[in-house]
Amino acid sequence: MAFCACALASSQSVPTFRVPAASGLCASSSSKWSSSSPIWFTNGEATLKIVSLHCTRVETLNSARFDRGLNKTIGGNFVFPFTQYLRTRRSTRLSVVHAVSTGTAESEETEAPEESTSQLVDNLLYSVKDSDRGALLGPEAHGNVANLVSRLEKMGMPEPLKSPLIFGDWNVIYSSNPTSPGGGYRTWLGRLIFRTRDMIQSIIEPDGVVNIVRFALFGFIDGQVTLKGKLKPLDSKMLQVDFQPPDLQIGPFKFSYGGTSMVKISIIYLDKDIRLGRGSRGTVFVFSRR
Structure with missing residues (x-):
């Protein structure tokens, strides 16, 4: 057959x-x-x-009706007594x-469809959720975040500093170096004493920047550190921010301390929901719009 x-x-x-x-x-x-x-x-x-x-x-059962016995007539039709035999078709x-x-007999491999930008963003947000801005993540989880950031970076706009999307209020939701945003307030001991509640960065047109860290001293005394600065674009992605001395408020008490500071950061991805930045020392930051 x-x-x-x-x-x-x-x-x-x-x-x-x-x-x-x-x-x-x-x-x-x-x-x-x-x-x-x-x-x-x-x-x-x-x-x-x-x-x-x-x-x-499909097997069809055919019956051959034949016999040498007597034929009987019913209503003019012949009915043959028969011996059945099977013929299987x-x-x-x-x-x-x-x-x-x-064209050839080589096996084909089906490539998995690439994730869309929105899927990568969703995965990134899920990966850093409830991580205390990355402080609670282990090496493997940090590696997964780095991979997602790298893939989104390739999809980023070529000149993010020219986009109006950069302006607004942003939550700091991840840092690959937990002590980078907030300095000593974000060390292991600092996080124990100064329980971080909010980390916010506001970029105000045309060149204003305000960083705010809200905390609870020993878990019940409200406090806040405020840094005000001006940003200066260095190229299409990198900017420099010059900060004034920080202002510290604990309960009703307010005072300034320390000196001026300067940071450089590249905007490696920007959309209406998130912003990704990389510091001059390689620290990666993830911001979500408030």
Whole structure:
């Protein structure tokens, strides 16, 4: 027995692939058979890859009515007493569910679709959720965040500093170096004494920057550190921020301390929801819009 597997093509001749009975397809005694593993056939000119194949074998029971006994007549019709014998007719019906015609018999690898920008953003936000801005993440989790940031960086706009999306209020939700945003307030001991409640960066047109760290001293005394500065673009992505001495408020008491400071940071990704930055020392920051 042989069957033909055909790959359909519009306005073209249909290649035919003859498969001998020795192939073993539908040779099982069961009436139904299927294969989900790829099966390859060739006709010498092209190759057909059958990804999924279903087979049904239909057996028809035919009764031959004959006997040498007496015939009887009922209503003008002859009814033959008969001795039954079986003649089995087998027909094989093959259904190619998915066939791929290729020039060679090499196996095909299906590439997974790349994640969209929105999917990467969602994955990034999920990865840093409830991590105390990255302080609670281990090396493997930080590596996953770095991978997502790297992929988003490749999708970023070429000149983010010219986009109005940069302005507004942003939450600091991740830092690859936990002590970078907030300095000593974000060390292990600092986080124990000064329980961080909010870390906010406001970028105000045309060149104003305000960083705010809100905390609870020993968990119950409200406090806040405020840094005000001016930003200066250095190129299409990197900017420099010059800060005044920080202002500290604990309960009703306010005072300034320390000196001026300067930081450089590149905007490596920007959209309406998140902003990614990389400091001059390689620290990665993730901001979400408030």
